[in-house]
Amino acid sequence: MDNKEKIARRAARFLKDGELVNLGIGIPTLVGNFVDENTEVLLQSENGFIGLGPAPEPGKEEKDVVNAGGHPVTMVTGGSCFDSNMSFALIRGGHVSTTMLGAFEVDQEGSIANWMIPGKKVPGMGGAMDLLVGAKTVIITMEHTTKNGEPRILKKCTLPLTAKNVVDYVVTELCVIHFTDEGLVLEEVAEGVTVEEVIAKTEAELIIPEEVKVMM
Amino acid sequence: MKSKVVTIETALEQIKDGMTIMLPGFQDVGGPAKFEMEMLEKGVKDLTLISCDAGTPSRPAGVAKLIINNRVKKLITAHIGLNPVAGELMNAGELEVELVPMGTFAERIRCGGAGLGGFLTPTGVGTVVAEGKQTIELNGREYLLEEPLHADVAILKAWKADKAGNLVYNRCARNYNPAMAMAADLVIVQAENIVEVGELDPDAIMTPGVLVDMIVHMEE
Numbered sequence: 001m002d003n004k005e006k007i008a009r010r011a012a013r014f015l016k017d018g019e020l021v022n023l024g025i026g027i028p029t030l031v032g033n034f035v036d037e038n039t040e041v042l043l044q045s046e047n048g049f050i051g052l053g054p055a056p057e058p059g060k061e062e063k064d065v066v067n068a069g070g071h072p073v074t075m076v077t078g079g080s081c082f083d084s085n086m087s088f089a090l091i092r093g094g095h096v097s098t099t100m101l102g103a104f105e106v107d108q109e110g111s112i113a114n115w116m117i118p119g120k121k122v123p124g125m126g127g128a129m130d131l132l133v134g135a136k137t138v139i140i141t142m143e144h145t146t147k148n149g150e151p152r153i154l155k156k157c158t159l160p161l162t163a164k165n166v167v168d169y170v171v172t173e174l175c176v177i178h179f180t181d182e183g184l185v186l187e188e189v190a191e192g193v194t195v196e197e198v199i200a201k202t203e204a205e206l207i208i209p210e211e212v213k214v215m216m
Numbered sequence: 217m218k219s220k221v222v223t224i225e226t227a228l229e230q231i232k233d234g235m236t237i238m239l240p241g242f243q244d245v246g247g248p249a250k251f252e253m254e255m256l257e258k259g260v261k262d263l264t265l266i267s268c269d270a271g272t273p274s275r276p277a278g279v280a281k282l283i284i285n286n287r288v289k290k291l292i293t294a295h296i297g298l299n300p301v302a303g304e305l306m307n308a309g310e311l312e313v314e315l316v317p318m319g320t321f322a323e324r325i326r327c328g329g330a331g332l333g334g335f336l337t338p339t340g341v342g343t344v345v346a347e348g349k350q351t352i353e354l355n356g357r358e359y360l361l362e363e364p365l366h367a368d369v370a371i372l373k374a375w376k377a378d379k380a381g382n383l384v385y386n387r388c389a390r391n392y393n394p395a396m397a398m399a400a401d402l403v404i405v406q407a408e409n410i411v412e413v414g415e416l417d418p419d420a421i422m423t424p425g426v427l428v429d430m431i432v433h434m435e436e
Contacts, residue, residue, distance in 0.1 A: 046318065047242040048388045063245070064375075064387035070243030070272070070298075075387075083422075084242070084268070084391045085326050088319030092339060111342070122306070122315075123297025124269075129345065130319035133338045164342030 051079020099135035113159035132163035144172035246389035248406035252278020270299035327364035329398025370400035377407035381428025
């Protein structure tokens with residue numbers, strides 16, 4: 001299992017039966033593969049429906065049934081379609097209980113940067129700003145450091161923000177961090193990873209509880 | 217009821233250089249791709265487009281084609297990442313791009329058609345989206361004041377239209393169509409199927425026909 005799958009497997013355990021969830025692209029999309037079979041979650045797709053299902057069998061694609069990335073998907077039985085105003089009212093209005101998104105950086109104020117790198121990449125924010133502000137629980141799934149080993153969990157984000165003070169949990173291949181009113185609590189570390197290693201690879205200040213669980 | 221069905225030529229006469237045009241669609245689903253290609257063919261230019269994304273050059277839809285053929289001077293949108301040419305034109309100063317969070321984009325169009333002067337949203341507070349906008353604190357929470365969007369023309373894509381303009385959309389193709397139907401001076405529909413008035417169940421109609429000015433039958 002690679003890092004991305006490890007992160008997705010742990011993130012899936014946050015999901016509760018009966019929740020309405022929106023999963024972003026990248027690692028969050030993989031989360032769907034790890035949801036416990038006794039946990040029934042409904043996935044919202046911001047292009048206008050509830051009940052996002054897996055990709056169709058070849059030849060069974062419907063041109064008007066796609067995910068927010070434009071790729072063919074299926075709708076589960078009991079799904080429902082709506083317009084964009086309804087879709088984003090669901091998101092902003094707190095009806096989507098959990099969103100999972102990737103990030104370039106997060107910081108100890110709970111702020112996140114995931115939509116642009118000035119001078120390099122300016123794709124637009126899409127629905128990310130609305131999801132981060134509206135979902136009750138925001139879970140960020142990302143690799144702990146950059147390709148060069150630099151921390152991505154910072155004291156303060158350096159890239160333009162997507163939203164301020166919104167993050168609840170960060171799940172990386174090394175650990176689970178809970179963003180609380182007291183600060184960032186290191187709740188779990190992956191097997192074979194030490195608390196010291198996580199501290200060394202994190203710029204933000206971490207609160208280390210007496211017991212740090214093993215991340216499953 | 218009088219039929220609103222017209223030829224593509226009649227509908228195209230309404231599209232002029234310099235207009236502000238709303239085009240629905242989300243990743244090319246639910247947009248009037250055939251009509252957009254006719255606009256390209258006609259040669260209209262200097263357009264301001266209000267469109268959720270900039271399309272994908274490799275797909276056969278028209279938003280991307282209008283952009284890469286330099287017909288667009290300004291684009292109001294939430295995402296241009298799948299159309300690299302849009303980014304290049306933006307960086308070269310040849311295309312003005314106003315990036316709007318997607319939920320705010322949808323709601324600004326709704327306001328434009330619903331007689332509202334604007335709305336307060338928590339989306340974008342503390343980000344570059346807030347620059348140049350009023351921030352208002354209300355009941356302990358910060359909001360941005362966002363203003364309505366309105367257009368000269370909206371070109372919709374319906375799965376089914378009756379001749380009076382009552383519309384039904386299919387699956388994810390509904391997206392921005394109902395809101396844009398309210399927010400433009402002139403509303404043209406690219407309809408996949410046209411039926412007689414009375415054939416659609418009134419409870420199933422998603423956009424009332426009074427909002428529609430012209431219907432063009434174009435199958436995809």
